[in-house]
Amino acid sequence: MKKRWIILFGIVIMIIFGLGIKFYMDEEKLNKEMINVVYSNEAKSVFENGLKSLDAKALTGKGVINTYEIDKKSIKQNPMGGINVTLHVNGDSELYVFFTLNKADDKKLIDGGGGNSAKLEKLLDN
Numbered sequence: 001m002k003k004r005w006i007i008l009f010g011i012v013i014m015i016i017f018g019l020g021i022k023f024y025m026d027e028e029k030l031n032k033e034m035i036n037v038v039y040s041n042e043a044k045s046v047f048e049n050g051l052k053s054l055d056a057k058a059l060t061g062k063g064v065i066n067t068y069e070i071d072k073k074s075i076k077q078n079p080m081g082g083i084n085v086t087l088h089v090n091g092d093s094e095l096y097v098f099f100t101l102n103k104a105d106d107k108k109l110i111d112g113g114g115g116n117s118a119k120l121e122k123l124l125d126n
Helices: 003-039 042-054 118-124
Strands: 066-078 083-089 092-103 109-116
Touching: 003 042, 003 066, 003 083, 042 066, 042 083, 042 092, 042 109, 066 092, 092 118, 109 118
Parallel strands: none
Antiparallel strands: 066 083, 083 092, 092 109
């Protein structure tokens, strides 16, 4: 009788361990897919259009926003759908813009909203 319980307990532990590995692998796959989307040319276009809507001279060397880089640690799945990502502006972590990338009905990436830091807002207002 005791041997059966040990065998049953061992089987339950193996099932739990197997499910844990499956969930971990699914999460890793999702993270890689989100990173691929965020670093795609389509996302780059969305980011640059969004930055130009904040600063008409963005990325020309004549505006407030001259460069941007993606904060890889900020890439997260949005609970409402889409991907949240933060861009650091001009190499300054206090100057940032955050985006929510979504898919439109035609499967193209769109800017689903976001915002920017108070410090960047102040620079843009001047």
